[in-house]
Amino acid sequence: ELVGSALAGGANRVLTNRALSVRGVATVKTTVDAGRVLARAGAVISAAAGLFESTQAGVAMNRTWRSGDTTAATGYGFSMVLSSIGTGFSIYAAASTTSALLGPLGIAMVLGFLAYGFYQWAQRKESSPFEQWAKRCYFGHANETPKVHWLRPDQAHIAIAELNAATLGLEAGVNFRLRMTGLSSPDYGGPIAGVSAPVYEQCLEYRLSLPYFDATRSAYRWTLTIHRHGDGPATQYTRGEVVVGGELNPPAITTSASERRAALATSTPPKKPDYRANSTTPRVTIRTVHMTDGSSTQVKDIQGAIVLLLEARHYNIEGATLSLTYWPDREVQEAYAELSMVDFQ
Template structure:
């Protein structure tokens, strides 16, 4: 299943200021009313950014969709609402793709049997981030993609980036058991979409046919005005219980 969170932030610092003036109870009431209003309005805009935020809030219509239910989730909920208002988009999925560029042709280690003519297929962790209105001088962003294996609580960063730094591959760890992917495919692509006037960050990380990755998350921070610390929009996508060894599977 493709995970998509689309997002927003006209006055991204408003909620941060309100939290100081209203207190926890006042903020909870404001967010509750906002979620109810957005859920009602979003019926005419199926799967819109604001509808997705309302669905995942503690007031979501279906309990199974709620993600931010504890007091400790407040900052995440506010960051996601800011992102939804702004129109931020983050996508994360596992897809089976043809390896047109020969990224996985590591026959010396026996990961692939290749006849020299056909195009091999393998599983990729595919991600995309869209930051509307990004200004290279006035704005700031940072992101990271992390994967998890059994008995690995902290996870491993496979790809990351931030404003002001050129795209680069991620150095693999020394432990060979944690290199069940192709390190040279961790290089992200960063460019500006002239049509939407958005900064686009995307990539596809090729996995070994046999790997132990069972969960992953993509976290994005975006400050339209880097001098406004409170105006941060944040997206966090989490996927658990995935089977990256299942050919043809997607989620």
């Protein structure tokens, strides 16, 4: 957008020079037209990116609001509103012939920068794992939706397992999001002829990070379960389909996550697939982290993205649960860390 606007504006100023020859005027006019097309193409891409960013901010706002992080949710809300308004100005700039930076194009750019700033600020205001644990413990506020509050003695092992996860630095996450996969052909689907448009797909992303991992000593077990309409209330699903999972020599003991998995009935599959079966294989890597005392440790990362087929006639996936149990040393069976999280579409 900036290049196109600068190109068109500079060429327009050159046109005011009466000393130009006829050939020079024609060349400069061609430059002006090229600058305007480039600026409009940038506005189209900016509009698509703004729509994507406003959607992502809206998803983050809902997620943080459910987790009780109202300050972060407010920041994401401002980012969503600013991105949406900026998208409107980008669409107007793409549809009009103006390319002035002080017009709708410039307003869209300023709003985009402000939206980005609010998004980054909101990320810093999200609760840390220890803060999240403190909200769920006996003395916590328990302001999440659905509510998680460990009040009974039989929930002590859940609280200890999640505290172990926070102490170790065990990380896991699952979320529904739009992902840009590339650009469409310039001849198809673009708002402006000859200009490509971004192509997006809906996916279910998951990630796990196992610190202090030793393949000869550590153990883990994890599953990702999707829930469809009719699988029970969102606060307590009773059915689900395990789409991907993995384990490494887990001890034969019962944990909270294994109890929930055992109690979960199999979800009724749709007549036609609602996710791409060849996208379920996770990517597994092991990296070395150097500590401040000069020693080093290994971290095992597991991540993936399941592509959802929204165009399926009977698509009705509405939530997903990621559960992880990790033993840094499987010889000490009771010393495990456990996380379980749910995301809604």
